[in-house]
Amino acid sequence: MSNSETLKKYLLTKENPYLLDDNNNGKTIMLSGAWGSGKTHFWQNEIEPKLKETQIAIYVSLYGKESINEIKFDIFKEAYNSQIKEDIISKSASLFHSVAPSFGEKSLTDGFEKLNTNAKTKKATELLQQGSIICFDDFERKSEKINLNDLFGFISQLSIDLNCKTVIILNSDVFTGKEAKVFSNVKEKTISKFFHFNPTIEELFKSISENSKYAILNDYKEDILSAIKETEELNARIYIQVLDNCLEWVAVKKVFDANIIRVLILSTFNFILNHIILDYKNITFSSNNSATLRYELIPLLSFIYRRYGIVSSVSDKKEYRTKSNLITNEIFVQSILQSITSTDSNNKARFTDKAQEEYINWLMMNKSTITALHKYGHQLYYVSDVSEDMYNKIKNFIKTGILLP
Numbered sequence: 001m002s003n004s005e006t007l008k009k010y011l012l013t014k015e016n017p018y019l020l021d022d023n024n025n026g027k028t029i030m031l032s033g034a035w036g037s038g039k040t041h042f043w044q045n046e047i048e049p050k051l052k053e054t055q056i057a058i059y060v061s062l063y064g065k066e067s068i069n070e071i072k073f074d075i076f077k078e079a080y081n082s083q084i085k086e087d088i089i090s091k092s093a094s095l096f097h098s099v100a101p102s103f104g105e106k107s108l109t110d111g112f113e114k115l116n117t118n119a120k121t122k123k124a125t126e127l128l129q130q131g132s133i134i135c136f137d138d139f140e141r142k143s144e145k146i147n148l149n150d151l152f153g154f155i156s157q158l159s160i161d162l163n164c165k166t167v168i169i170l171n172s173d174v175f176t177g178k179e180a181k182v183f184s185n186v187k188e189k190t191i192s193k194f195f196h197f198n199p200t201i202e203e204l205f206k207s208i209s210e211n212s213k214y215a216i217l218n219d220y221k222e223d224i225l226s227a228i229k230e231t232e233e234l235n236a237r238i239y240i241q242v243l244d245n246c247l248e249w250v251a252v253k254k255v256f257d258a259n260i261i262r263v264l265i266l267s268t269f270n271f272i273l274n275h276i277i278l279d280y281k282n283i284t285f286s287s288n289n290s291a292t293l294r295y296e297l298i299p300l301l302s303f304i305y306r307r308y309g310i311v312s313s314v315s316d317k318k319e320y321r322t323k324s325n326l327i328t329n330e331i332f333v334q335s336i337l338q339s340i341t342s343t344d345s346n347n348k349a350r351f352t353d354k355a356q357e358e359y360i361n362w363l364m365m366n367k368s369t370i371t372a373l374h375k376y377g378h379q380l381y382y383v384s385d386v387s388e389d390m391y392n393k394i395k396n397f398i399k400t401g402i403l404l405p
Helices: 003-013 039-051 068-084 093-102 108-113 119-128 148-162 177-190 201-209 212-231 236-253 258-274 299-307 317-324 329-340 353-365 367-379 388-400
Strands: 028-032 057-061 133-137 165-169 193-196
Touching: 003 039, 003 193, 003 201, 028 039, 028 148, 039 057, 039 133, 039 165, 039 201, 057 068, 068 148, 133 148, 148 165, 148 177, 201 212, 201 236, 212 236, 212 258, 236 258, 236 388, 258 367, 258 388, 317 367, 329 353, 329 367, 353 367
Parallel strands: 028 165, 028 193, 057 133, 133 165
Antiparallel strands: none
16 A cells, blocks of 8 residues: 555544544644645645545645734635635624734633624634644744744644644644754654555545646656656646646647657656756767767866766667666766766876866865756757757747747
8 A cells, every 4th residue: 555545544543543533632743754745735736635534634834924813814714714604704894803812821711701792703713622633734834933942832732722622734844944943842842643645656646637737648648757766756736837837838839659759758857957958959879889978158167077977888879768767867077076086098187176176166065056967958858859850849849938839
């Protein structure tokens, strides 16, 4: 059973599932996982809809929130709207705005009492106090004005005051500096249960691509997944953008095959992750069975860099890719460093000390660009999977976001 299936079973479908067990009310739960692994997608699409069948489940994004009172307001708003099944809160915003600031440091239950101005808000309050589930997300996007220690104290107290379960979606390494130390201290005191979300590329792709809007891509999903797996990236947001790009391409261009899919997907990943759009370049095969792929995106080190686009004992593109994959990014960068500091047959340095320092500093500052070019330009070399004309159409689509018939 996959990680996501196991987690879903434990939280929702086993006997006395964790999130539906009243014995777990008053607890704070943490759902962690690698950045981009699809934690939010998993919660909103696999967990929350099931919860809402039997109880109030509220999702609160901390994005842009500048105070705990703003967070409280979101909780009350969502509880109110979930009970009356329409967004009447916009018509009654003054009620909540007048109430939320008055809570201050008082118990949350005192604040909720002030909401009991009619039967509907009273019912919403009662449901919140009977095993509701409140999920907090986007911790990395909260305002610096919110003290992290106060925030976790608020969330922990929320579970107790409302006798509910609170869920925190975040990565343990999302905080830096002082906040990292604060988080290390408070998590042991506030978090009752830790869950780790760790899907495979296949699992994450499947969960996203099952959306009905991607049904038109069903015949191509195997090729799409194959190209994504080449990148070795686990990132839900990029998968969604990849699928959306494929969807738009099929709708506008009609022509779609495995080669176009590979170029479109690898171009999309390279552009989003590294902000690089490769030019169309062909491998040059020589008579001595060596192959050269020349990219000159780095004018300062263009000669040195081209040398490491050369792979020996190859006769076709497939062999070139295989050989290039044996050269890791670390080896590649180290080879360039050695080339900068190397000497000729007379033991004379190729570059002056000043030039070496300049080149090495430049190399270190642009290491991510260089390794990206190595991965997508050399190791995954994809541009010639299609004609130059077709490649440029894909390139322009990725770069501008515009696709016309």
